[in-house]
Amino acid sequence: MTWRCGCYGLVLLVLGVMGQKLPTRDEGLFQMQIRDKAQFHDSSVMPDGAEISGYLFRDTPKRYYFVVEEDNTPLLVTVTPCDAPLEWRLTLQELPEDRSGEGSGEPEPLEQQKQQVTANEGTELFTYKGNDVExxxxxxxxxGLYQLEIISTEKDSNFKIYSTTTPESDQPYPELPYDPRVDVTALGRTTVTLAWKPTPTGSVMGQPIQYCVVINKEHNFKSLCAAEAKMSLDDAFMIAPKPGRDFSPFDFAYFGFVPSENDFHKDRFLTTNRALSNKMSRAYIPKPKVADIQKICIGNKNIFTITDLKPDTQYYFDVFAVNTGTNMSTAYVGTFARTKEEAKQKTVELKDGKVTDVFVKRKGSKFLRFAPVSSHQRVTLFVHACLDAVQVQVRRDGKLVLSQNVEGVRQFQLRGKPKAKYLIRLRGSRKGASTLKVLASTRAGGKQPFPALPEDTRIKAFDKLRTCSSVTVAWLGTQERNKYCVYRREVSESYGEEHRRREQNQCSGPESRRKSEKVLCKYFYSANLQKAVTTETITGLEAGKSYLLDVYVVGHSGHSVKYQSKLVKTRKYC
Incomplete structure (x- = not known):
């Protein structure tokens, strides 16, 4: 049987040469070892002066070991739970004196090792249960030989361990200032400004420090690794290392002591009988939305403003000082705050039968109120969206009666009630601001304020009928007799569809155009919708030039609606 196992190399090296007087830590060797990530991966050996990461399966304990060679040695052991409370215990077993003179490094026969085994549970030095960094x-x-035993009883979990015999000189974790609180210095509807006192590790000792801010809506975090574990819940199981191989009883027999037989069999029982249930319980957990938790590292600034928050929402803020040389961090005392409410918008009052112009910001909202004076059976609502589509919601006495997206001109019939009041909410699109004309009326019959429009408001140009001085176009009409006015405007060669869309405001009427741009006005309708189409030849144009054509349909009350503009070009040679 061979005992040359890589994961036990460090302990064999230390204990196999007990006869020699070794220093507490060879700094050169230590620096070489911590740069070699494979040195301690999947190992039960704790290096002196380096932080290691581990993974626990639920209800499956893990043990880590390290040796203190000389009495009266300073010692620091820190355990950082990442995403679940942990139970951990530190015990001490004295080094066996009867082996101190053996320095050959050669293992004894297995039978002799068994004969030298003595049961020794060790002295308990410290226990803790919780999710604090302790x-x-x-x-x-x-x-002696120190044993750190860790278990997670709630769920599979990540954790970090740090141990050192030179805590005064190492100081790997950034030191907190005398006042470690994070203060909220400014609060808005979508912004929060935080400030905190700098860590002496950076400002006094000159160590490389950066601050990381974590924002979420659930709770404060006690460590940076706890926040990072929350951010990558869906990856936690996939990146978990394979369960490390703890030392067997015969490994310890070689060193002169052995863990309790009862503990060993108990752990084997836990591992065997709970393996299936652990696999069953490690279900996939969806990753939180990016907006729910964010980590932002900001360098060495100690004032930071978070933007793009939601109004009237409670957020939790944590600040972590990170030593970029060691990549180890310390948590400030986090805080929380609720952003301010949206400013209450002024409600616009609609008058019965009167058109009201409304402007809505991009992704903004506008509220209109209609309170008819007299009793009514029906309310007619006209909405003319001049630019991008808008969402229209109508509540009658608090009850939602209409929710529609509106493009162009739309008419809605709402059932009335005596003394009913109507609240209309207009919500802008993501693309840009919106301009609307809105009219509410309780009057039955009569002529409509807005002209009727066909389903298709495009203007068609006939390419074969183009000449050097004229173009022929057509557009659809309705069964209602309306007035149509045609306008033209010469544009540059670079004028394209993007310019046309930018200028497509259906609410700008003929009154906004120059008289020189007017081509003609005419009345048109057809009782048969299949034949409700009209054509017009526009003359007096220049050869090889581009023109923008607009058709306006004017209603009986003077309100007009513009068809979609059409870009045309005359022939250059005829």
Missing amino acids: SFISSSSPS
Whole structure:
């Protein structure tokens, strides 16, 4: 049987040469070892002065070991739970004196090892249960083998461990200032400004420090790794290392002591009988939305403004000082705050039968109120969206009676009630601001304020009928007799569809045009919708020039609606 196992190399090296007087830590060797990530991967050996990461399966304990060679040695052990409360215990077993003189490094026969095994559960030094970052610290520790046992009873979990015999000189974690609180210095509807006192590790000791801010809506975090575990819930199981191989009883027999037989069999029972249930319980957990938790590292600034928050929403803010040299962090005392409410918008009052012009910001909202004076059976609502589509919602006495997206001109019939009041909400699109004309009326019959429009409001140009001085176009009409006015405007060669869309405001009527741009006005309708189409030849144009054509349909009350503009070009040679 061979005992040359890579994961036990460090302990064999230390204990196999007990006869020699070794220093507490060879700094050169230590720096070389911590740069070699494979040195401690999947190992039960805790390096002196380096932080290691581990993974626990639920209800499956893990043990880590390290040796203190000399009495009266300072000792610091820190355990950082990442995404679940942990239970951990630190115990000490004295080094066996009867093996101190053996320095050959050759293992004894297995039978002789068994004969030298003595049961020794060790001395308990410290226990803890919870999710705080907790440490055991001693200025004078006896020599011996130290065992750290960790278990997670709630769920599979990540954690970090740090141990050192030189805590005064190492100081790997950034030190907190005398006041470690994070303060909210400014609060708005979508912004929060935070400030905190700098860590002495950076400002006084000159260590490389950066601050990371974590924002979420659930709770404060006690460590940076807890926040990072929350951000990658869906990856936690996939990146978990394979369960590490703890030392067997015969490994410890070689060193002169052994864990309790009862503990060993109990752990084997837990591992065997709970394996299936652990696999069943490790279900996929969806990753939180990006907006629910964010981590932003901001360098060494100690004032930071978070933007793009939601109004009237409670957020939790945590700040972590990170030593970029060691990549180890310390948490400030986090805070929370609720952003301010949206400013209450002024409600526009609609008058019965009168057109009201309304402007809505991009992704903004506008509220209109209609309160008919007299009793009514029906309300007719006209909405003319001049630019991008808008969402229209109508509530009658608090009850939602209409919710529609509106493009162009739309008419809605709402059932009335005595003394009913109507609240109309107009919500802008994501593309840009919107301009609307809105009219509400209780009057039955009569002529409509807005002209009727066909389903298709495009203007068609006939390419074969183009000449050097004229173009022929056509557009659809309705069964209602309306007035149509045609306008033209010469545009540059670079004028394209993007310019046309930008200028497509259906609410700008003929009154906004120059008299020189007017081509003609005429009345048109057809009782047969299949034949409700009209054509017009526009003359007096220049050869090889581009023109923008507009058709306006004017209603009986003077309100007009513009068809979609058409870009045409005369022939250059005829």
